[in-house]
Amino acid sequence: MPLLEATGLHRHFKVRGHEVRALDGVDITLDRGRTLAVVGESGSGKSTLGTIVAGLQEPSAGELHFDGKRLDVKRINGPERRRIQMVFQSPLQSLNAKYRVETTLTEPLRLLAGLTRQQAAARVDELLDAVHLPTELRTRRPGELSGGQQQRVAIARALAADPELIVLDEPTSGLDQSIRGRIVKLLRELQAARGLSYIFITHDIAVARACAHEVVVMQRGQIVERGTRSVLDDPQHPYTRTLLAAVPGMDPATGRRRRSRTPDNHQTKES
């Protein structure tokens, strides 16, 4: 039985009289201990999917089943709030700037895991250790940490609730390439140690390749291609091919892009 099963998810908005279909009939399944990478460009609906799974917004239509039980899509609270956590792209925006690291981490321990103040305080070092941060950082505020450290705190905060599923929305996108690899490594390590499942939302194909067991490729609110990670090596759908072809390769032999493109390539509407 899959840990998460979403069927027929729709999310529609009315924008100045026009209906925008951010999600237009999306189905996903995710097994325990696995990572589903959701790949696509801005506006493809990947973050909308993530926030619906995390219970931060409700779908216009569709159902979610978590651990065999139908989820109330309107839930704001409830037991799943602890079991499904989320990590966002920008830790500086998702962490409370006024909170010291220890406050950031004790809050979910107390509110979601139901620990007392003392119990929670005792677990802070353990969480910092899990994300390989020195425990001296517990009294720092987000502004006093590097970007990579901030994202580790955000991951520790998600772990504090002892979740089974973490929705990771572009967790490495704001980071240097060198830090990016370390965060991916940490996430893989935590998954192996704790049996976590991830929905890993990313536009970064290299990151998706490094993390995913399964992949869905989204475009305009729909899944255009799905499969195992091999989708990224042998794409079938034209959009997936376009996406992969656009990633700048590291081979210096390819040299300066003198692809002498046909003029109508330039006319293609962006975004």
Added chain:
Amino acid sequence: MTAASAPLLTIDGLSVVAEATGSAILSDVSLEIAPGEIVGLVGESGSGKSMTSFATMGILPRGVRQTAGRFTVDGEDVTDATERSVSSRFAMIFQNPRDSLNPLMRVGDQIARIAALHQGLSRAQARAAAVEMLEHVHISDAERTARAYPHQLSGGMCQRVMIAMALACKPRLLIADEPTTALDVTVQARILDLVVELTEETGCGVLLVTHDLGVVAETCDRVNVLYRGDLAETGPVDQVLGSPQHEYTRYLLDAANELEDPDATA
């Protein structure tokens, strides 16, 4: 760089410090850009990439001071020239195009203003020039786009507008500071194509600041690697990325390639 072409811009021994602490942000950075050449400047956050571009443009932020270094354009020392970037025709585009545009002004008017300022055009001429610039950066419905406000345009379109605005000064040097970092990969590919195309067409030099070695590999002729304000390595792209000499360049390449490791999970 082809050995024959004399450098357009030479930066010699640029040093920049933070006034409050006296700590060095850039130490003795030297680089050259030839006409029509795209020169990469790479490094991690805090390595001094953006400070190099700001110093060149003469727009260092408050609290940061240049302590040494000469800027030479076409063999002429312009270090002490007032409004160096204007007289030398330097233009710059930034990472977040929407934030660099005036949100309250139609984009056509913003381009027209620059065109009027730099080329001494009349209002009507400048407006026509703006539309022409938008066509130049391959915006299909240039007339309509000229009347749009930045929030009505996508990120890629805003960056094209920024490039159009840069072109309106008929630049000899374009400093592009992470111009595609905030954009989707397919849009990034088109913007990079555009930069290459305009470079070849107008013969302007480009200083391309980026943290993405893939972008460097595909776009640049030469590359400079900055590490904590020091120039760690410089040379032709295939040489620097193909057989890096400096430890830090190797580290960056390893980090970029780290994720390519296919044994990852499975």
